Amino acid sequence: MISEKKPGKICRYGMAIDLDKCTGCGACMIACAVENNVPPANPAATDLTGITWLRVFKVDNGEEYPRKESVYFPMMCQQCGVETPCYLVCPQQAVDVDPSTGIVFQMPERCLGCRYCMAACPYHSRYFNWWDPKWPAGMEKTLNPDVAPRMRGVVEKCNYCHGRWHAARERAAQAGLKDIIPGDYVPACVEACPAGAIEFGDLNDPASAPAQAAKDPNSFRLLATLGTEPKVYYRSKRPWAKRIGDPSQAPGSKETSRG
């Protein structure tokens, strides 16, 4: 289901991520979990069953020293703009695309946990709640009141900190404005990145960082050949990193990844 269009400016929020700046520190991952009330791992959780709306992978060019090079690859929901796979397969209409922002978001109350969306997502950016969300005693006091914790048995994913978008809209409304004040809405990962590697903005605004990145010859989008028009642009001066972005363009490449 595509939500009814809300009044105000039509935005197409996207990100530009500079892989040459990312140090792989993980501050974005922690800030994301804090902002979105993602609980600490269950003792039995692994890298396959844990919940990390944003995950940083270390990727190398597959060469040996001294030609070996590596980059850190922050991966979150790519916010597909066309033929959004998760949205198309959801039998419960639990995935929605906000036409006023272009953000793909998940409604856990509707999700029945079939995980079709996880199978359909080409970026593996959706996560299933295998366990009840649990916080150590007292830590529930630090939960963000703008985001509801999810229950066991549902899928969740990055939604560009939709709670922050709502809060920014409220602030704009209080100021008597129809649209969000520029710069007032920034996802937690963008705010946390100490290297300034992640930038956020409206792709419809030619001056925004993602819009500029879209024109940069060093920019690329992951699996762009699928035609889903992801709204996250990666940038690197290393050609091999660009090839990793869409392996179908470089058949037989030797890239390996760990993360």
Next chain:
Amino acid sequence: MRNTRRNALKFIGGAAAGALLTPVPWRLITDTALWSENWPGIPRPARGPITARFTHCSVCPAGCAVRARCVGGQPVSLAGVVGHPLSRGGLCAAGVAAHQLPYHPARLTHGPVEAATGAIARAAANCNPDAVAALAACNPADGVAVLDLRPGRTVSWTYRRAMGALKNGLYLTAGGVFSGAAVDLSKARTVLSLGAPLLDGWGTPGNVLAARAGFRLIQAEAIESRTASLADRWLRIRPGSASALASGIAAALKKGSVAKAAAATGLTQQQIAGLADELTQHGPALVLPGADCPEAWALNELAGASGITVVARQEAPVPEAWNRNCAPVTPLASVADGSIRTLIIDESAPADYIPWNAIRPKLIADNPVVIAFTSSPRGYARHSLFTLPTAVYPETLEDIPAAIDSPRAAFRLAVPLVAAPAGVVNPAEFVARAAGIDATSALRERADAIRQAGRGVLITYADGRTRPVAQIAPDDFWKALNEGGCWLDTATRPSAPPHLDWAGIDVQPAESRRWPLVAVLAETAIAAAPASPLMTKLDQESNLRLGPGTAALHPDAARQCGVSDGGRAVLETALGTCPIRVVVDASLPPGVVQVAAAPETIDICGAGARCRVLSL
């Protein structure tokens, strides 16, 4: 239709079958499933007025500026302060979730905790920790000492004053080459790092990243660490040969032979001579030694960096009275063995962990009393007779001196955002009371001394103003500091740091059959710091970092040791053993075991230690 039992049963059966064709039972199944999913009760986030408060992070010595978003007075998220002159808006992964530290399930909240076992514990089990100073004063031959892991704070001065007031009182620090020195990355054009994690939490992360564009970074390291992968040039040297490389560069700077260093490091003689040339020709240069070759700090003097990129560390002014009767700063290594009877270790402010084998010889052999102030059971609590739980960030009010990458003195406060639990101990008050001095208003006294000195500026983030301190009233200055303000000294002509004699460094011994592997410590920047439970996102749930108690090996090395990915094993060195979980990583060289730095592992293997991995 007649009212017979058969008809009634037919009606009920038909109704039940017909109900299956309606949405009712299916809806009930969904609702029941949802109810069961919510069975344990999902916590409801508290609501309340939203406010922003400013403070400084005290999780590590960097002291980054923090903007805390509070709901009903409770911090729910932390972010860096954009435009801060020291931290440049950056906050590391540990700092972003530091407001959750008070709720870590392993945190110590009640005390004193008797941690030690055996004869020592039995003999001293009835000792009252309050009588520690009296215990030491009983016999003039016995000593009492405070080991301060993060010197330069106001509480450090309290310790010095307290030890000065006691007989045989000693104020100890880790010492080492970095004490008394600071670096100015903004002036460096070439940085040679001998395994230092420069881009992985070293110094103030935001400041390092801000200065990164101004210098060329050469990383000499055995493994492709984060810093190595982001450096302009990565020189892969043999594991444990950083000292040899430093010797080679020193020899090249003195126009000597580098053949021995080339053989030890695996680099060519031209490469080593080229490094020396780069340091002198593309200066100002800066050499940052790793944990396994601190002596290489002396290369800075040889490369002409002294007084330019390496300067003397500045400290904020202190009241005159404090200087009159305070114990001198004594490096731990210079203390005679067997001379300390009572040792108080302040681990409440996380800093570099000193291996226990460097501390234990300094204590008397029989019944030493070791008291650890800490919130974690993992550090010195394992070795102490008494563990006194302390408050953690953001529960405490404490000051944070300038970090190593700040050539200017600074004074800022970590302001409490939540109340500390009942039962925790304030280390400064404890030591001051034991020594009979008054230190209840030490922070205020120091702030007044800074204000009185009249130097520097006060930066306040709530209004984004920078004002000369001389124009601010003392009460306003103190108030501004408590609201997250930062005092920054005026820039002065940099002076050279303390001279370090270059005694030369022995080349590492050859491989031995007993210890076939070389330990490389990973995640050193966050090893000693308490971590939020959410840090599982970085290790357990994503493998981005090595988690506590894990060690990574090359597949060949793992095969030779008889261990497999995810398996349990034991790391053994000449100093002891430690249980580990094995991670197999093909990107590591075969002769290396990359060990997650933690008190348990640092106790048995420093960087570059020879070791082996035994299958369980």
